[in-house]
Amino acid sequence: MADTSTSNGTTGSWALEARGLGKRYFGDRWALRDCSFRIPAGRICGLVGPNGAGKSTLLGLATRQVQPTTGTLSIFGTPVDDPSVMPRFAFLGQEKPLFKRFTVADTLRMGAELNPGWDALAAERIVRSGNIAMHTRIGALSGGQRTRVAFALAFGKRPDLLLLDEPMSDLDPLARDEMSTLLMAEAVERGTTVVMSSHLLTELEDMCDYLLVVAEGRIRMAGDADALVPAHTLVTGVVRDGRLPSELDRHTVVETRVQGRQFHAMIRPKGPLPADWESAEPSLEEVLLAHLRSPGAPSLYTQGARVEAEGNQAA
Numbered sequence: 244m245a246d247t248s249t250s251n252g253t254t255g256s257w258a259l260e261a262r263g264l265g266k267r268y269f270g271d272r273w274a275l276r277d278c279s280f281r282i283p284a285g286r287i288c289g290l291v292g293p294n295g296a297g298k299s300t301l302l303g304l305a306t307r308q309v310q311p312t313t314g315t316l317s318i319f320g321t322p323v324d325d326p327s328v329m330p331r332f333a334f335l336g337q338e339k340p341l342f343k344r345f346t347v348a349d350t351l352r353m354g355a356e357l358n359p360g361w362d363a364l365a366a367e368r369i370v371r372s373g374n375i376a377m378h379t380r381i382g383a384l385s386g387g388q389r390t391r392v393a394f395a396l397a398f399g400k401r402p403d404l405l406l407l408d409e410p411m412s413d414l415d416p417l418a419r420d421e422m423s424t425l426l427m428a429e430a431v432e433r434g435t436t437v438v439m440s441s442h443l444l445t446e447l448e449d450m451c452d453y454l455l456v457v458a459e460g461r462i463r464m465a466g467d468a469d470a471l472v473p474a475h476t477l478v479t480g481v482v483r484d485g486r487l488p489s490e491l492d493r494h495t496v497v498e499t500r501v502q503g504r505q506f507h508a509m510i511r512p513k514g515p516l517p518a519d520w521e522s523a524e525p526s527l528e529e530v531l532l533a534h535l536r537s538p539g540a541p542s543l544y545t546q547g548a549r550v551e552a553e554g555n556q557a558a
Protein backbone atom coordinates (compact mmCIF):
# COMPACT_ATOMS: atom_id res chain seq x y z
CA MET A 244 0.00 0.00 0.00
CA ALA A 245 1.15 3.53 -0.76
CA ASP A 246 0.83 6.53 1.56
CA THR A 247 -0.53 9.61 -0.17
CA SER A 248 -0.38 11.64 2.96
CA THR A 249 1.94 14.60 2.55
CA SER A 250 1.08 18.09 1.38
CA ASN A 251 2.70 20.41 -1.20
CA GLY A 252 0.51 19.24 -4.06
CA THR A 253 2.02 20.92 -7.07
CA THR A 254 0.02 22.67 -9.72
CA GLY A 255 1.24 23.58 -13.19
CA SER A 256 2.55 21.53 -16.07
CA TRP A 257 4.31 18.20 -15.84
CA ALA A 258 7.72 17.76 -17.38
CA LEU A 259 7.45 13.98 -17.13
CA GLU A 260 4.37 11.86 -16.54
CA ALA A 261 4.37 8.06 -16.40
CA ARG A 262 1.27 5.88 -16.29
CA GLY A 263 1.59 2.17 -15.65
CA LEU A 264 5.05 2.22 -17.19
CA GLY A 265 6.85 -1.12 -17.30
CA LYS A 266 9.83 -2.72 -19.03
CA ARG A 267 10.60 -6.42 -19.26
CA TYR A 268 13.76 -7.11 -21.21
CA PHE A 269 13.23 -10.87 -21.40
CA GLY A 270 11.71 -13.73 -19.40
CA ASP A 271 9.56 -12.74 -16.48
CA ARG A 272 12.06 -10.30 -14.94
CA TRP A 273 10.80 -6.74 -14.93
CA ALA A 274 13.44 -3.98 -14.93
CA LEU A 275 10.66 -1.48 -14.23
CA ARG A 276 7.08 -2.27 -13.25
CA ASP A 277 3.79 -0.36 -12.77
CA CYS A 278 5.46 3.02 -12.52
CA SER A 279 3.10 5.98 -12.33
CA PHE A 280 4.37 9.39 -11.28
CA ARG A 281 4.68 13.03 -12.25
CA ILE A 282 7.62 15.42 -12.15
CA PRO A 283 6.56 19.08 -12.30
CA ALA A 284 8.21 21.45 -14.77
CA GLY A 285 11.04 23.63 -13.49
CA ARG A 286 12.32 21.29 -10.77
CA ILE A 287 15.65 19.57 -10.23
CA CYS A 288 14.70 15.97 -9.61
CA GLY A 289 17.09 13.40 -8.18
CA LEU A 290 16.59 9.86 -9.48
CA VAL A 291 17.83 7.58 -6.73
CA GLY A 292 18.10 3.84 -6.29
CA PRO A 293 20.52 0.97 -5.75
CA ASN A 294 22.41 -0.66 -8.64
CA GLY A 295 20.01 -2.41 -10.97
CA ALA A 296 16.98 -0.54 -9.61
CA GLY A 297 15.81 0.58 -13.05
CA LYS A 298 17.04 4.20 -13.21
CA SER A 299 18.82 3.91 -16.57
CA THR A 300 15.87 1.95 -17.95
CA LEU A 301 13.55 4.79 -16.96
CA LEU A 302 15.80 7.39 -18.60
CA GLY A 303 16.11 5.08 -21.64
CA LEU A 304 12.32 4.96 -21.90
CA ALA A 305 12.14 8.76 -21.71
CA THR A 306 14.68 9.11 -24.52
CA ARG A 307 13.19 6.26 -26.62
CA GLN A 308 16.39 4.23 -26.46
CA VAL A 309 14.24 1.62 -24.70
CA GLN A 310 10.70 0.61 -25.76
CA PRO A 311 8.12 0.12 -22.97
CA THR A 312 6.45 -3.25 -22.39
CA THR A 313 3.47 -1.56 -20.70
CA GLY A 314 2.18 1.94 -20.07
CA THR A 315 2.93 5.41 -21.36
CA LEU A 316 5.41 8.19 -20.73
CA SER A 317 4.93 11.84 -21.74
CA ILE A 318 7.26 14.82 -21.83
CA PHE A 319 5.38 18.09 -21.30
CA GLY A 320 2.17 16.28 -22.15
CA THR A 321 3.45 14.81 -25.44
CA PRO A 322 4.01 11.03 -25.66
CA VAL A 323 7.72 10.27 -25.98
CA ASP A 324 7.13 8.40 -29.27
CA ASP A 325 5.91 11.64 -30.92
CA PRO A 326 8.88 13.10 -32.86
CA SER A 327 7.80 16.65 -31.95
CA VAL A 328 9.09 16.01 -28.42
CA MET A 329 12.72 15.56 -29.56
CA PRO A 330 13.83 19.23 -29.50
CA ARG A 331 12.46 19.67 -25.99
CA PHE A 332 14.91 17.43 -24.17
CA ALA A 333 18.62 16.65 -24.05
CA PHE A 334 20.12 13.48 -22.64
CA LEU A 335 23.52 12.97 -21.13
CA GLY A 336 24.51 9.51 -19.97
CA GLN A 337 27.60 7.72 -18.69
CA GLU A 338 28.64 7.03 -22.28
CA LYS A 339 29.37 10.20 -24.22
CA PRO A 340 28.60 9.47 -27.89
CA LEU A 341 30.96 12.00 -29.48
CA PHE A 342 32.85 11.50 -32.74
CA LYS A 343 36.49 10.92 -31.81
CA ARG A 344 37.83 12.29 -35.10
CA PHE A 345 35.90 15.55 -34.81
CA THR A 346 37.56 18.54 -33.19
CA VAL A 347 35.75 20.33 -30.38
CA ALA A 348 34.86 23.11 -32.86
CA ASP A 349 33.45 20.52 -35.34
CA THR A 350 31.38 19.05 -32.51
CA LEU A 351 29.87 22.40 -31.55
CA ARG A 352 29.25 23.18 -35.23
CA MET A 353 27.36 19.90 -35.52
CA GLY A 354 25.31 20.91 -32.45
CA ALA A 355 24.45 24.21 -34.17
CA GLU A 356 23.41 22.45 -37.38
CA LEU A 357 21.23 19.88 -35.64
CA ASN A 358 19.49 22.20 -33.18
CA PRO A 359 17.45 25.19 -34.40
CA GLY A 360 17.55 26.93 -30.99
CA TRP A 361 21.32 26.46 -30.58
CA ASP A 362 22.98 28.76 -28.03
CA ALA A 363 26.57 29.00 -29.33
CA LEU A 364 27.71 31.36 -26.58
CA ALA A 365 26.57 29.07 -23.77
CA ALA A 366 28.18 26.01 -25.37
CA GLU A 367 31.50 27.77 -26.05
CA ARG A 368 31.61 29.23 -22.55
CA ILE A 369 31.37 25.75 -21.00
CA VAL A 370 34.17 24.44 -23.22
CA ARG A 371 36.47 27.42 -22.69
CA SER A 372 36.05 27.46 -18.91
CA GLY A 373 37.63 23.99 -18.95
CA ASN A 374 40.63 25.35 -20.90
CA ILE A 375 39.89 23.04 -23.81
CA ALA A 376 41.24 24.31 -27.14
CA MET A 377 38.65 24.33 -29.93
CA HIS A 378 41.01 22.63 -32.39
CA THR A 379 41.61 19.58 -30.14
CA ARG A 380 40.25 16.27 -31.44
CA ILE A 381 37.65 14.59 -29.18
CA GLY A 382 39.78 11.41 -29.21
CA ALA A 383 42.65 13.33 -27.60
CA LEU A 384 40.58 14.60 -24.65
CA SER A 385 40.50 13.04 -21.20
CA GLY A 386 37.26 11.38 -20.04
CA GLY A 387 36.40 14.40 -17.90
CA GLN A 388 37.11 16.84 -20.75
CA ARG A 389 34.86 14.80 -23.04
CA THR A 390 32.14 15.02 -20.41
CA ARG A 391 32.53 18.79 -20.40
CA VAL A 392 32.09 18.90 -24.21
CA ALA A 393 29.03 16.64 -23.89
CA PHE A 394 27.63 19.06 -21.28
CA ALA A 395 28.26 21.94 -23.71
CA LEU A 396 26.28 20.07 -26.41
CA ALA A 397 23.42 19.40 -24.00
CA PHE A 398 23.26 23.00 -22.70
CA GLY A 399 23.72 24.47 -26.20
CA LYS A 400 20.53 22.73 -27.28
CA ARG A 401 18.65 24.90 -24.75
CA PRO A 402 16.32 22.05 -23.82
CA ASP A 403 13.27 22.40 -21.57
CA LEU A 404 14.16 19.07 -19.96
CA LEU A 405 17.66 17.77 -19.23
CA LEU A 406 17.87 14.04 -18.53
CA LEU A 407 21.15 13.07 -16.89
CA ASP A 408 22.28 9.52 -16.11
CA GLU A 409 25.22 9.85 -13.70
CA PRO A 410 26.87 12.25 -16.12
CA MET A 411 29.42 13.67 -13.69
CA SER A 412 30.97 10.45 -12.46
CA ASP A 413 34.26 11.09 -14.31
CA LEU A 414 34.60 14.80 -13.48
CA ASP A 415 37.14 16.07 -10.96
CA PRO A 416 35.63 17.78 -7.89
CA LEU A 417 36.14 21.28 -9.31
CA ALA A 418 34.53 20.48 -12.65
CA ARG A 419 31.76 18.62 -10.86
CA ASP A 420 31.07 21.64 -8.71
CA GLU A 421 31.08 23.89 -11.78
CA MET A 422 28.63 21.66 -13.69
CA SER A 423 26.34 21.40 -10.64
CA THR A 424 26.30 25.20 -10.36
CA LEU A 425 25.55 25.47 -14.08
CA LEU A 426 22.70 23.02 -13.77
CA MET A 427 21.14 24.88 -10.89
CA ALA A 428 21.58 28.25 -12.65
CA GLU A 429 19.88 26.82 -15.77
CA ALA A 430 16.98 25.53 -13.74
CA VAL A 431 16.51 28.86 -11.99
CA GLU A 432 17.10 31.22 -14.92
CA ARG A 433 15.39 29.33 -17.73
CA GLY A 434 13.02 27.10 -15.81
CA THR A 435 14.76 24.03 -17.27
CA THR A 436 13.62 20.83 -15.63
CA VAL A 437 16.48 18.52 -14.67
CA VAL A 438 16.12 14.81 -13.93
CA MET A 439 19.42 13.46 -12.71
CA SER A 440 20.37 10.00 -11.51
CA SER A 441 23.20 9.87 -9.01
CA HIS A 442 24.57 7.64 -6.28
CA LEU A 443 26.02 10.63 -4.43
CA LEU A 444 23.44 11.38 -1.77
CA THR A 445 25.15 14.59 -0.60
CA GLU A 446 25.12 15.89 -4.19
CA LEU A 447 21.41 15.10 -4.44
CA GLU A 448 20.77 16.76 -1.09
CA ASP A 449 22.56 19.93 -2.25
CA MET A 450 20.98 20.15 -5.70
CA CYS A 451 17.58 18.51 -5.82
CA ASP A 452 14.22 19.83 -4.68
CA TYR A 453 12.30 16.83 -6.03
CA LEU A 454 12.95 13.12 -5.70
CA LEU A 455 12.09 9.90 -7.45
CA VAL A 456 13.29 6.86 -5.53
CA VAL A 457 13.31 3.54 -7.39
CA ALA A 458 14.10 0.11 -6.00
CA GLU A 459 13.60 -3.30 -7.56
CA GLY A 460 11.89 -1.69 -10.54
CA ARG A 461 9.19 0.12 -8.56
CA ILE A 462 8.70 3.70 -7.41
CA ARG A 463 9.28 3.92 -3.66
CA MET A 464 9.03 7.66 -3.13
CA ALA A 465 8.11 10.53 -5.41
CA GLY A 466 7.63 14.18 -4.69
CA ASP A 467 8.93 17.35 -3.09
CA ALA A 468 12.02 16.74 -0.98
CA ASP A 469 10.68 19.39 1.41
CA ALA A 470 7.59 17.28 2.03
CA LEU A 471 9.07 13.78 1.83
CA VAL A 472 11.78 14.25 4.44
CA PRO A 473 9.67 15.80 7.24
CA ALA A 474 7.13 13.00 6.78
CA HIS A 475 9.75 10.77 8.44
CA THR A 476 10.94 10.52 12.03
CA LEU A 477 13.87 8.64 13.50
CA VAL A 478 12.88 7.00 16.77
CA THR A 479 14.96 5.21 19.39
CA GLY A 480 13.64 3.15 22.30
CA VAL A 481 14.24 0.14 24.47
CA VAL A 482 13.74 -3.43 23.26
CA ARG A 483 11.63 -5.47 25.70
CA ASP A 484 11.98 -9.27 25.90
CA GLY A 485 14.12 -9.11 22.79
CA ARG A 486 11.17 -7.83 20.74
CA LEU A 487 10.36 -4.57 19.01
CA PRO A 488 7.54 -2.67 20.78
CA SER A 489 4.05 -3.33 19.42
CA GLU A 490 3.44 0.47 19.35
CA LEU A 491 5.57 0.57 16.19
CA ASP A 492 2.71 -1.17 14.34
CA ARG A 493 0.61 2.00 14.65
CA HIS A 494 3.00 3.82 12.33
CA THR A 495 4.37 3.26 8.85
CA VAL A 496 7.71 1.57 9.43
CA VAL A 497 10.38 2.03 6.78
CA GLU A 498 13.28 0.36 8.59
CA THR A 499 14.10 -1.01 12.05
CA ARG A 500 17.45 -1.93 13.54
CA VAL A 501 18.24 -3.44 16.91
CA GLN A 502 21.51 -2.67 18.68
CA GLY A 503 21.88 -4.31 22.07
CA ARG A 504 18.87 -3.30 24.17
CA GLN A 505 17.89 -0.43 21.88
CA PHE A 506 15.96 -0.23 18.65
CA HIS A 507 16.25 2.47 16.02
CA ALA A 508 13.47 2.92 13.50
CA MET A 509 12.73 5.17 10.54
CA ILE A 510 8.98 5.67 10.62
CA ARG A 511 6.25 7.82 9.21
CA PRO A 512 4.24 8.64 12.34
CA LYS A 513 0.48 8.14 12.20
CA GLY A 514 -0.12 9.72 15.62
CA PRO A 515 1.54 10.56 18.95
CA LEU A 516 4.68 8.64 19.86
CA PRO A 517 5.20 6.94 23.27
CA ALA A 518 6.81 9.32 25.78
CA ASP A 519 9.74 6.98 26.41
CA TRP A 520 10.87 7.02 22.77
CA GLU A 521 13.44 9.54 21.62
CA SER A 522 12.64 11.11 18.28
CA ALA A 523 14.55 13.24 15.79
CA GLU A 524 13.98 14.63 12.30
CA PRO A 525 16.22 12.74 9.87
CA SER A 526 18.30 14.28 7.08
CA LEU A 527 17.49 13.60 3.43
CA GLU A 528 20.49 11.25 3.32
CA GLU A 529 19.18 9.24 6.29
CA VAL A 530 15.72 8.93 4.71
CA LEU A 531 17.18 7.82 1.39
CA LEU A 532 19.53 5.31 3.00
CA ALA A 533 16.68 3.79 5.01
CA HIS A 534 14.61 3.40 1.83
CA LEU A 535 17.53 1.98 -0.14
CA ARG A 536 18.16 -0.60 2.61
CA SER A 537 14.46 -1.51 2.75
CA PRO A 538 13.21 -1.72 -0.83
CA GLY A 539 9.99 -3.39 0.32
CA ALA A 540 8.99 -0.46 2.58
CA PRO A 541 5.59 1.16 1.87
CA SER A 542 5.85 3.79 -0.85
CA LEU A 543 5.20 7.50 -0.40
CA TYR A 544 4.09 10.10 -2.92
CA THR A 545 3.45 13.76 -2.29
CA GLN A 546 0.07 14.73 -3.66
CA GLY A 547 1.16 16.18 -7.00
CA ALA A 548 3.55 13.31 -7.72
CA ARG A 549 0.86 10.69 -7.70
CA VAL A 550 -0.87 9.65 -10.89
CA GLU A 551 -3.08 6.64 -11.41
CA ALA A 552 -2.51 4.22 -14.27
CA GLU A 553 -5.30 4.01 -16.87
CA GLY A 554 -8.22 2.04 -15.58
CA ASN A 555 -7.37 2.56 -11.88
CA GLN A 556 -9.43 4.70 -9.56
CA ALA A 557 -7.71 7.82 -8.21
CA ALA A 558 -6.77 7.51 -4.54
Ligand SMILES: Nc1ncnc2c1ncn2[C@@H]1O[C@H](COP(=O)(O)OP(=O)(O)OP(=O)(O)O)[C@@H](O)[C@H]1O
Pocket residue numbers: 268269273274292293294295296297298299300301
Ligand atom coordinates in the same frame (compact mmCIF):
# COMPACT_ATOMS: atom_id res chain seq x y z
N1 LIG B 1 19.64 -4.25 -22.26
C1 LIG B 1 19.29 -5.00 -21.21
N2 LIG B 1 18.97 -6.31 -21.39
C2 LIG B 1 18.58 -7.08 -20.37
N3 LIG B 1 18.47 -6.65 -19.08
C3 LIG B 1 18.77 -5.36 -18.85
C4 LIG B 1 19.19 -4.48 -19.89
N4 LIG B 1 19.42 -3.26 -19.34
C5 LIG B 1 19.15 -3.38 -18.01
N5 LIG B 1 18.76 -4.63 -17.72
C6 LIG B 1 18.36 -5.12 -16.39
O1 LIG B 1 17.33 -4.28 -15.90
C7 LIG B 1 17.51 -4.02 -14.52
C8 LIG B 1 17.59 -2.52 -14.29
O2 LIG B 1 18.79 -2.04 -14.89
P1 LIG B 1 19.14 -0.49 -14.98
O3 LIG B 1 20.38 -0.37 -15.80
O4 LIG B 1 17.95 0.25 -15.41
O5 LIG B 1 19.45 -0.15 -13.44
P2 LIG B 1 20.12 1.14 -12.78
O6 LIG B 1 19.24 1.52 -11.64
O7 LIG B 1 20.39 2.17 -13.81
O8 LIG B 1 21.47 0.55 -12.20
P3 LIG B 1 22.94 1.23 -11.94
O9 LIG B 1 22.77 2.11 -10.73
O10 LIG B 1 23.78 0.04 -11.65
O11 LIG B 1 23.33 1.97 -13.19
C9 LIG B 1 18.76 -4.76 -14.09
O12 LIG B 1 18.36 -6.00 -13.52
C10 LIG B 1 19.49 -5.01 -15.39
O13 LIG B 1 20.23 -6.21 -15.35
